[in-house]
Amino acid sequence: MLSRYQPSEFEEKWVKIWDKEKTFSTNHNLPTTTSKKSYVLAMFPYPSGAGLHVGHVRNYTGTDVVARYFRMNGHSVLHPMGWDAFGLPAENAAVKAKKNPMDMVPEHIATFKKQMKSLGFSYDWDREFTTTDPNYYKWTQWLFIQFYKMGLLYKKNAPINYCPKCKTGLAEEEVLPDGTHERCGNKIKKRDLPQWVFKITKYADRLLSDLEGLDWPKGILEMQRNWIGKKEGVVISHNIKDLNIKLETFSAYPAWLFADTFIVVAPEHQIVKILVKGTKYEKETNVFIEETKKISAQQRTEDKFEKKGVFTGRYAEDPFNKGLLMPIWIANFALLDFGTGIIRCSAHDVRDYEFAQKYKISLEEVVKRIKPNEPINAHDNSGILINSGEFSGRSINEELIEDIKNWIVKTKIGRKEITYHLRDWIFSRQRYWGEPIPMVFCEKCQWQPISEDQLPLKLPYVKSYEPLETGESPLSAIPEFVNTKCPKCGGKAKRETDTMPNWAGSCWYFIAFAFWNTEKIIPASSSFPTIENFKLKIKNSGNWLPVDWYLGGAEHAVLHLLYSRFWVKALYDLKLLDFKEPFLRLRNQGMILAEDHRKMSKSFDNVISPDDVIKEFGADALRIYEMFMAPFNQEISWATKSLQGSYRFVKRIWDLYQNYVGNKNFCSVQDENKQLVIKLQKTIQKVTSDIPEVKFNTSIAAMMEFLNEYEPNPQELSKENAKKFLQILAPFAPFMTEEIWRNVFGEKESIHLSVWPKVEDEIIEEEIILPIQINGKLRETIKIKNSEFKIQNLIVEKALKSEKVKRYITGKAKKIIYVPGKIINFIV
RNA sequence: GCCGUGGUGGUGAAAUGGCAUACACGCAGGACUUAAAAUCCUGUGACUUAAUAGUCGUGAGGGUUCGACUCCCUCCCGCGGCACCA
Numbered sequence: 001m002l003s004r005y006q007p008s009e010f011e012e013k014w015v016k017i018w019d020k021e022k023t024f025s026t027n028h029n030l031p032t033t034t035s036k037k038s039y040v041l042a043m044f045p046y047p048s049g050a051g052l053h054v055g056h057v058r059n060y061t062g063t064d065v066v067a068r069y070f071r072m073n074g075h076s077v078l079h080p081m082g083w084d085a086f087g088l089p090a091e092n093a094a095v096k097a098k099k100n101p102m103d104m105v106p107e108h109i110a111t112f113k114k115q116m117k118s119l120g121f122s123y124d125w126d127r128e129f130t131t132t133d134p135n136y137y138k139w140t141q142w143l144f145i146q147f148y149k150m151g152l153l154y155k156k157n158a159p160i161n162y163c164p165k166c167k168t169g170l171a172e173e174e175v176l177p178d179g180t181h182e183r184c185g186n187k188i189k190k191r192d193l194p195q196w197v198f199k200i201t202k203y204a205d206r207l208l209s210d211l212e213g214l215d216w217p218k219g220i221l222e223m224q225r226n227w228i229g230k231k232e233g234v235v236i237s238h239n240i241k242d243l244n245i246k247l248e249t250f251s252a253y254p255a256w257l258f259a260d261t262f263i264v265v266a267p268e269h270q271i272v273k274i275l276v277k278g279t280k281y282e283k284e285t286n287v288f289i290e291e292t293k294k295i296s297a298q299q300r301t302e303d304k305f306e307k308k309g310v311f312t313g314r315y316a317e318d319p320f321n322k323g324l325l326m327p328i329w330i331a332n333f334a335l336l337d338f339g340t341g342i343i344r345c346s347a348h349d350v351r352d353y354e355f356a357q358k359y360k361i362s363l364e365e366v367v368k369r370i371k372p373n374e375p376i377n378a379h380d381n382s383g384i385l386i387n388s389g390e391f392s393g394r395s396i397n398e399e400l401i402e403d404i405k406n407w408i409v410k411t412k413i414g415r416k417e418i419t420y421h422l423r424d425w426i427f428s429r430q431r432y433w434g435e436p437i438p439m440v441f442c443e444k445c446q447w448q449p450i451s452e453d454q455l456p457l458k459l460p461y462v463k464s465y466e467p468l469e470t471g472e473s474p475l476s477a478i479p480e481f482v483n484t485k486c487p488k489c490g491g492k493a494k495r496e497t498d499t500m501p502n503w504a505g506s507c508w509y510f511i512a513f514a515f516w517n518t519e520k521i522i523p524a525s526s527s528f529p530t531i532e533n534f535k536l537k538i539k540n541s542g543n544w545l546p547v548d549w550y551l552g553g554a555e556h557a558v559l560h561l562l563y564s565r566f567w568v569k570a571l572y573d574l575k576l577l578d579f580k581e582p583f584l585r586l587r588n589q590g591m592i593l594a595e596d597h598r599k600m601s602k603s604f605d606n607v608i609s610p611d612d613v614i615k616e617f618g619a620d621a622l623r624i625y626e627m628f629m630a631p632f633n634q635e636i637s638w639a640t641k642s643l644q645g646s647y648r649f650v651k652r653i654w655d656l657y658q659n660y661v662g663n664k665n666f667c668s669v670q671d672e673n674k675q676l677v678i679k680l681q682k683t684i685q686k687v688t689s690d691i692p693e694v695k696f697n698t699s700i701a702a703m704m705e706f707l708n709e710y711e712p713n714p715q716e717l718s719k720e721n722a723k724k725f726l727q728i729l730a731p732f733a734p735f736m737t738e739e740i741w742r743n744v745f746g747e748k749e750s751i752h753l754s755v756w757p758k759v760e761d762e763i764i765e766e767e768i769i770l771p772i773q774i775n776g777k778l779r780e781t782i783k784i785k786n787s788e789f790k791i792q793n794l795i796v797e798k799a800l801k802s803e804k805v806k807r808y809i810t811g812k813a814k815k816i817i818y819v820p821g822k823i824i825n826f827i828v
Numbered sequence: 829g830c831c832g833u834g835g836u837g838g839u840g841a842a843a844u845g846g847c848a849u850a851c852a853c854g855c856a857g858g859a860c861u862u863a864a865a866a867u868c869c870u871g872u873g874a875c876u877u878a879a880u881a882g883u884c885g886u887g888a889g890g891g892u893u894c895g896a897c898u899c900c901c902u903c904c905c906g907c908g909g910c911a912c913c914a
Contacts, residue, residue, distance in 0.1 A: 177910075219832045219908075226831070226910050233914085251914065264914090305912070333912045343914045350829095351912060421913075557909080628852075630840060635907085642840065645852050648867095698842070701851035708851090771847040776895045778847055817894050823846040825894050 005654040007618025011735045015117050023750050024079070024122040030542045031076035038075040039544045040067040041510055043552030043560070046084045046502075047108040047130075049093055052115040053600060054608050054638060055553075058626045059589040062696060063551045064121045065627065068731035069691045071122070072756040078544045080513040081116065081123040083109050083130035086137075087502025088166055088183050091433035095466060101433045102461055105132055115610060119619050120734040122752065127516045131435075131505030135527070136512065138456030140504055141438040142529035145449040147570055148439070152199045153427070155447060160426050162191035167467035168430045169193050171501065172423045173227070173559050193471050196437060196498060198425035200566050204228055206580075207422075207565055216586040217633070223557040229421025234405050235340060236414035238263070238316040240275070241325060247271060247316055250339025250419065254404050255396050258388040259346035259366040261324075262356065263316050264309060264331035266341040267292040272312070272330055281313040285330060292332050307333050307355050319413040320389070331355060339419055367396070425563070427501060430473040432465035434499030442486035442493040451487050455529050459499075473497040506560055507567040510550075510582055515541035534576055550583040553591065561586075587694050590634040592626075597637045608638050620733035621647040627696035627732055649704055650733060652711060657726070657740045659714040666719040673716035678763055679709050680721055685759045687728045696732070703729060719745070724757040772799050773825040774808040789821045799824055 018024060031037035042063035045056060067079035085105045094101040109130060116123070129136050147153050161170045165186040174182050181188055200207075208228045211221050233252035240247055249263065265272055267289045276282040288310045309331035318324040326344075333351060334343055345352035347363035356363055367383040382396050390407075394400050408414045428437070438450045438457045450457055460481050465474045475481050475497035486493040515537035519527070527533070538545070546568075564582050571577040593599060594606035601607065613622045625646035630636040659665045686702040706725065710717065723745060730737040730751050741751035768789055772780040780802050788794055796816060799805055808828065815827040 217832095222832050223909055229910085229913080231913075249914080253914080307912080333914095335913070338913050345914080349914070351914080419913085421910090554908080628840090634834095634841095636840070639840070639853075642853050649852085697840095698851085701842075704851055769847080773846080773895070776893090781847065815894065817846095819846065823895080825846085827894055 003658065005618075005651045005736075007620060007735060008615070010739045011118070011120070011614075011619055014735050014738050015120065018122075018750070018752075019125075021750065023752060024124055025126060026078050026080075026124040027126075028753075029071070029076040031544065033543070036070075036075045037078070037543060038067070038070040038549065039078045039510075039514075039547045040070065040549040041078075041080070041513070041547050041551070043550070043556065044082050044084050044506070044509060045112065046087065046089065047105065047112045048089065049104070049108055050602070050607075051108075051111045052610055054610055054613070054622075054626065055589075055592045055600070057119060057610050057622065058592055058632075059551055059553070060116065060119070060121055061623045061626050062587075062589060062632050062694065063549070065691060065696060065731040066549055066551070066694070068122055068734070068752060069756070071752065072727070072730070072754060074755070076542075078127075078513065078542075079123055080127040080516070081121070081125070082128055082509060082513065082516075083112070083132075084502070084506050084509070085109070085130045085132040086434050086500075086505055088168075088429075088431065088433070091431055091465075092166070092184075094433070100461060100463070100465070102132070102459075105130065118614055119610065119623065122734070127513050129509075129512065129516055131509065134456040134458050137435045137505065139512065139529050139534075140435050140500070140508070141455055141457055142452060142534075143508060143567070143571075144435075144500070144504075145438055145452070146531075146574055146576075147198070148449055150570070150574060152202065152570060153196055154199070155194060155196050157192060157194045159190045159192050160195055161188045162193065162471070164189055166431070167469070167471070169195055169426055169428055171426045171503075173425075173562070191471065193430070194428075195426050196428040196439075196496075198427045198566075200425045200563075201420060201422055203566055203569050204230065204420045204422045205418075206569055207562065210565070210569075210581055214581060214586070215584060217554075217588055220554065220557045220561070220586060220588070224562060227422060227558045227562065229419075231419050233339070233417060233419065234408050234414045235417045236319065236344065236408065238319065238326075240328070241315045241317060243274070243314065245271070245274060247328070247342060248340045248414075249342045249344045250417065251344060252339075252419075253401060254408065255401060256346055256348045256366045256385070256388070257344065257404070258320050258385075258391075259348050259364045260318065260320070260326065260344040261347070261364055262327045262329060262345050262352075262361050264329045264334050264343050264345055264352075264355070265312070266334040266336040267330050267332060268336045269330075269334075269341045271342070275312045275314045275328065279313050281311065284310055285312060288330060305333075307331065307351065307358065309355065309359065311359075327361060329355075329359070329361075337423075425566075427504075428498035429501050430471055431467055431499055432459070432462075432474045434501065435459070435504055436475065436481075437496040437498055437500060439496040440484055440487055440493045441496065442489060442491055444491060445486050445488040445493075447496075448487045448493075452530055453528070454487075457495075473499060475499070503560060503563045507564050508571075510547050510564070511538075511545060511568075511571075511577070514538070514544040531576070538577065545577070546579045546581060547583045548585060550586045551589060552586075554588045588633045590630065590632065590636060593635065593637040595638050595640065600638075608640075613643070617643065617647045618650070618735070620736045621650045623734075624650060624700060624732055628700040630697060632694050632696055646700075649700075649707065650736060652707060653729070653733075654736060654740075656707070656711055656714055657722070657744055660719075660722060660744050663719070663744075663746065665715045666717065666722060667715055669718045669720070671716075672718050672721065673713055676709055676713060676716055677721060679706055680717070680725060681760055681763045684724060684728055684757050685764065688756070688759055691731070700732065727751060727754055727757055730754075768821055770795070770799075770821070771823050772802070772805060773823060774805070775827060776825060779808055780804045792816075792818045792820075795824060799826075 040063055042060050067077050071077045090101050094104050131137060161175050163170055163181040163186055165184050166181060170181060175188050176182050179188055180186060208225060208230055211224055231252045233250055234254055235248050235250050238247045272285060276285045309329045312328045312330060314328045315325035316328055318326050334341060347353050347365055348367055366385055366387050368386050384395050385391050391404060405416060409416060436457045436459055440448050440450055442448060460478055462478060468474060482494050482497060484493055484495050518541045568577060568582045569580055572580050596606055598604055598606060610622060625643045628646055629642060683702050683706040687699045690699040726737050726740060734752060738751050741747050768784050769781050770784050771778055772782060782798055782802060784795060795818060809826055813826040813828050817825040
């Protein structure tokens with residue numbers, strides 16, 4: 001009757017039975033107003049031709065464990081999966097294969113789905129969709145129209161980041177610090193192209209302040225804050241001598257404004273032309289401007305970049321020191337798009353100081369030197385102010401800054417102003433494989449959205465769709481697509497031919513999962529995109545939103561997470577949603593590197609395929625290994641040798657439970673090994689508290705510890721307790737536990753729908769091992785009973801009986817520290 | 829430069845004020861075997877010691893505490909993000 005552990009004999013079988021029994025159907029457990037709900041979501045994949053890799057498996061297994069845990073703990077659980085299949089990588093791959101991505105995507109999805117099923121993820125496949133399905137993207141297009149109507153989208157012709165390899169415009173967020181495209185790694189160029197732009201900056205303040213209260217990793221929150229880059233400062237107005245115009249400067253940290261002696265302007269700034277017009281400085285200035293233009297943004301941020309400038313011949317009046325005239329320079333280190341593009345400069349700023357030295361501009365000191373020999377600017381933003389009017393004598397700190405700002409406002413020298421690093425979101429792509437933007441251009445009526453009943457605006461199936469050199473979208477070469485009638489006046493008009501970026505579909509997919517394929521609950525007529533239908537779907541599909549658990553890689557720290565938050569806020573303003581943040585809890589999964597500690601890559605030939613691992617060791621062992629290998633959020637290298645350890649663990653459990661085949665070899669509850677029962681309870685406690693903390697590795701370690709005690713004595717546990725261990729293992733090893741649950745224990749219903757074992761505190765800690773310290777050093781341990789540990793005298797008496805303790809304590813102890821149940825320390 | 833994050837055996841790691849190195853890998857020795865694989869048993873931080881036992885030990889240095897991997901201060905190093913940001 002004993003059978004060997006051969007996962008291939010039962011894993012596929014259970015996938016089919018779970019499908020048939022609809023074990024993981026969301027409809028089993030729709031949330032009510034009183035029930036607890038958990039929407040557990042993994043960042044959905046882009047289905048590449050390479051199939052799933054072990055890095056995906058880590059993320060999805062972790063998410064699956066959490067979903068299964070809450071399901072067994074009586075929560076209503078939504079745990080869906082879908083496909084983010086639009087975008088550049090898919091299109092580039094299709095171009096290479098000389099196929100249409102429309103034909104390739106379904107193949108890739110089929111592969112991914114098959115692999116996911118073989119790993120036993122408990123998704124509700126009824127809610128599956130792909131962003132490339134017209135039935136999905138009609139809603140994406142509809143949302144675009146809603147955002148357009150609320151004034152969040154506009155089209156403009158402006159210098160944008162352009163990738164010459166991908167032949168498309170890009171958002172600021174898609175350009176890496178070294179000036180390359182985050183997808184393909186090619187150098188970005190500036191190019192003038194008409195683009196649809198999203199006014200994300202309108203939400204900058206809310207995107208920043210609503211981060212408060214999110215249960216996200218600190219680092220991700222910080223990266224979002226960084227990217228939004230809010231700075232509160234003052235704008236100071238200056239009269240220009242002999243010219244009837246004003247000049248404004250921005251200062252974020254106005255500590256030593258009394259030291260400022262000169263002003264620099266960004267070369268591209270419009271005011272420059274006015275300053276030098278008709279003067280002898282005009283020629284030299286123009287030469288300098290042309291020179292600066294040639295230098296790329298990237299070169300300007302390099303360390304060795306030389307600070308250069310030219311004098312404009314003009315002077316600004318200093319509102320702080322009445323009568324002081326500040327020479328106005330143009331300098332290549334001033335940035336047009338930060339602050340006002342004009343800076344007040346002083347001796348106390350390292351960069352300004354360097355510039356002044358080079359061009360022999362006179363300087364003032366307003367910070368008392370601690371050591372006279374130190375350079376003038378070496379004060380670390382601290383010190384005592386001198387020669388600073390009413391602020392002289394005060395030390396530099398946040399309070400002073402606030403006072404100076406208020407004083408500037410009061411004296412009308414300037415005003416407070418807030419600047420952001422965040423820029424509006426370039427939303428057009430000049431490529432084929434994306435959602436067509438549902439807008440029409442009419443000479444008479446300008447831009448008009450297509451009417452709702454025309455949705456979806458389908459992407460035409462074409463043979464050739466390669467990007468054009470002109471910077472136009474390939475769709476512009478298809479007259480049947482381009483030529484249309486104006487939705488407003490009915491006259492001749494042309495369609496927008498740009499498509500949406502690959503972020504569009506993922507900006508709201510978590511919302512779609514909540515109501516996807518729920519026509520049984522909600523009338524099918526609601527599938528047409530209208531405001532009423534959107535509201536109806538959200539309202540009637542259950543209170544799933546927002547997402548409770550969101551797990552995925554940290555590479556989306558800014559892009560996807562920022563864009564999704566933005567859409568949700570806009571939808572909130574449209575009263576289509578009643579929450580402001582999409583993801584309440586975010587956890588990051590660490591990358592899995594190859595065995596050689598490099599990234600897994602085809603070109604290095606070091607990729608581990610989950611298919612091969614499953615074939616050799618089974619899905620349960622793979623899942624256990626990926627959860628056990630390291631803390632979930634930590635980067636780690638694959639190690640097949642370590643995988644063996646997880647395989648052994650799974651196999652030992654299998655063999656152990658073979659003892660019970662035929663429902664025998666248990667003992668009665670009275671005859672149980674008490675120590676073993678205590679250990680089991682401690683294990684249940686540990687796993688129960690670890691899973692919601694995403695500490696999968698220590699959960700498994702605890703179960704391994706228990707197995708080490710349990711394995712030699714399978715007959716010393718009752719049937720009831722033998723089942724409990726199987727249950728807490730079930731989220732990690734769903735196949736094996738189900739096989740044993742049903743075929744050894746003869747259960748009719750899935751283990752995955754059983755009720756999570758309760759922690760019984762009264763069983764735990766009947767006996768404690770108490771460490772004894774002498775002068776803070778561990779010398780001995782004694783066993784004490786749970787009932788005794790509160791009585792200090794008794795414990796001290798017991799401790800002093802130990803021969804070893806006696807050796808160290810010759811006279812009387814000076815002091816005895818007893819922390820009940822934890823430690824006893826004798827000071828002698 | 830600023831922000832975040834980490835530094836513990838041969839390796840992945842555990843312990844977040846109370847027995848440092850749980851759990852696992854690897855390694856060594858042993859059992860089983862004609863042999864190998866698999867499996868099982870024993871050992872495994874360093875140093876001293878035949879052993880009992882002792883000393884040291886969590887990146888470095890200081891501090892708080894009866895007691896510090898854990899808290900505080902000053903540094904060093906790895907990883908990630910931002911940055912001529914005024």
